[in-house]
Amino acid sequence: MIKLKEEIIETLLDKAIDKAKTDETVQLISYTKEVDEINPIQFFEAAKYMSKDRTFWTSTAEDFYIVGIGNAYKIDTDKDRFHHTEKQWQKIVDKAIIHNSYQVPGTGLLAHGGMSFDPTKPKSFLWKKFNHSSFTIPEFILTKSDNTFYFTVNVRVNKEDHSLQLTNELRRMEHTLLTYTEQLPEGAAIKSKKEIEPDKWKESVQMATEQIKHSEVEKIVLAREMRLKLTKEAEIGVMLDRLITTQPNSYVFAIESDGDCFIGTTPERLVKLENKQLLSTCLAGTAPRGKTKQEDDKMSYNLLHDEKNRNEHEFVVSMIKDAIEGYCYNVVVPKEPVIYPLKNLQHLYTPVTATLKNGHSIFDIVKQLHPTPALGGVPREKSLAFIREHELLDRGRYGAPIGWLDSNQNGEFAVGIRSGLIQGDEISLFAGCGVVKDSDPQAEYEETNVKFLPMLSVLGEKL
Numbered sequence: 001m002i003k004l005k006e007e008i009i010e011t012l013l014d015k016a017i018d019k020a021k022t023d024e025t026v027q028l029i030s031y032t033k034e035v036d037e038i039n040p041i042q043f044f045e046a047a048k049y050m051s052k053d054r055t056f057w058t059s060t061a062e063d064f065y066i067v068g069i070g071n072a073y074k075i076d077t078d079k080d081r082f083h084h085t086e087k088q089w090q091k092i093v094d095k096a097i098i099h100n101s102y103q104v105p106g107t108g109l110l111a112h113g114g115m116s117f118d119p120t121k122p123k124s125f126l127w128k129k130f131n132h133s134s135f136t137i138p139e140f141i142l143t144k145s146d147n148t149f150y151f152t153v154n155v156r157v158n159k160e161d162h163s164l165q166l167t168n169e170l171r172r173m174e175h176t177l178l179t180y181t182e183q184l185p186e187g188a189a190i191k192s193k194k195e196i197e198p199d200k201w202k203e204s205v206q207m208a209t210e211q212i213k214h215s216e217v218e219k220i221v222l223a224r225e226m227r228l229k230l231t232k233e234a235e236i237g238v239m240l241d242r243l244i245t246t247q248p249n250s251y252v253f254a255i256e257s258d259g260d261c262f263i264g265t266t267p268e269r270l271v272k273l274e275n276k277q278l279l280s281t282c283l284a285g286t287a288p289r290g291k292t293k294q295e296d297d298k299m300s301y302n303l304l305h306d307e308k309n310r311n312e313h314e315f316v317v318s319m320i321k322d323a324i325e326g327y328c329y330n331v332v333v334p335k336e337p338v339i340y341p342l343k344n345l346q347h348l349y350t351p352v353t354a355t356l357k358n359g360h361s362i363f364d365i366v367k368q369l370h371p372t373p374a375l376g377g378v379p380r381e382k383s384l385a386f387i388r389e390h391e392l393l394d395r396g397r398y399g400a401p402i403g404w405l406d407s408n409q410n411g412e413f414a415v416g417i418r419s420g421l422i423q424g425d426e427i428s429l430f431a432g433c434g435v436v437k438d439s440d441p442q443a444e445y446e447e448t449n450v451k452f453l454p455m456l457s458v459l460g461e462k463l
């Protein structure tokens with residue numbers, strides 16, 4: 001195994017401190033080395049008392065993990081978020097001293113974070129700890145890719161720093177993070193559960209169908225909230241661990257912000273970019289899973305041939321295709337969706353592949369795509385206006401882009417659904433569904449119930 005020699009870190013730090021002295025600026029150093037196998041959940045847990053800013057990301061199908069601890073830099077903004085974040089990020093990348101000999105996507109200097117669903121909506125009390133857009137460059141990152149483990153340190157250096165002192169401090173933190181062996185604590189369970197105004201929500205679905213029948217609006221996604229009280233403070237590590245083992249074909253994510261935590265297990269990829277190759281996903285149209293193989297196959301067949309669900313899905317496909325065409329070439333869209341099976345439900349799925357044109361970034365694509373009709377509606381502005389007026393919820397980060405990007409222009413964003421906001425011993429869960437002209441409020445209500453299950457089940461709810 002190649003390990004970065006400790007002297008190199010010291011040399012890098014010396015170089016950066018000298019530069020900080022001459023330029024009168026703060027320098028950002030990033031160095032990456034390969035380390036022995038380590039469980040990403042343990043790495044996350046090890047930092048429990050070290051930082052209130054931890055980030056967790058995995059794609060369970062690919063066994064790919066990024067876990068971030070602390071922040072070397074934060075790009076936070078409420079206004080003009082794509083432009084501002086991209087400009088800041090580019091500035092940081094241009095000036096940083098990067099030592100990463102691996103070039104593996106998701107290693108080295110990277111930003112991890114997300115945005116709110118609707119930046120025009122004033123922030124409510126529920127989401128007080130989350131800005132409309134916030135990206136962290138973690139101080140310590142563990143990346144697992146192709147069964148290889150990488151440890152990255154991003155450190156800010158100023159002219160008063162001493163390289164030996166800093167090296168010792170970093171070495172101490174590294175030791176704590178990489179050698180933690182405590183068992184996971186006992187998870188919290190559900191003490192009480194409250195659906196927020198379910199009848200009013202069904203009325204809003206009815207109203208949406210009326211609007212769809214009588215105007216040019218064709219689809220509106222409506223979400224609702226369930227508030228849980230737990231037996232003790234939520235154990236984020238335990239929840240992540242359980243989500244990973246129970247949710248195949250999904251992303252499992254967590255973003256902490258000053259003690260609150262947005263957590264979830266979403267199957268919905270917004271965009272993945274690797275060496276200019278782009279993959280986006282249309283995911284809309286839902287059925288439960290069958291109890292037997294035969295019943296399951298029948299439900300898949302019915303979903304694939306159901307006009308209402310195909311309609312819901314098609315809106316997403318045509319929008320994503322239109323949205324990326326100006327930014328990409330070689331856009332390939334299969335003609336028919338296939339089934340995307342999850343533990344508790346199944347979706348219609350169409351993957352879209354393309355090659356990103358030079359001069360564009362993952363932010364350009366996220367900006368174009370969000371919100372897709374899988375979370376907003378058709379047409380975009382009119383459906384958003386309906387949501388703003390009638391939804392009984394501040395979505396905050398629910399349904400919004402969450403993900404990471406590295407300094408080599410790779411990155412991945414998912415849509416933050418099947419998710420919840422943890423606040424100590426309470427959690428708000430969110431679930432929504434695509435309302436079209438022939439939606440039945442009771443059936444949509446039941447669809448949202450199934451979408452709550454992945455999060456409820458890791459808190460001990462028996463299915």
Ligand SMILES: C=C(O[C@@H]1C=C(C(=O)O)C=C[C@H]1O)C(=O)O
Pocket residue numbers: 221223268283284285286312347374375417418430431432433434435451
């Ligand atoms: C809105 C959610 O999911 C979205 C709505 C779907 C639908 O209505 O069929 C399916 C997948 C997602 O695009 C959610 O899970 O909260």
Ligand SMILES: [Mg+2]
Pocket residue numbers: 284285286312433434447
């Ligand atoms: Mg649906």
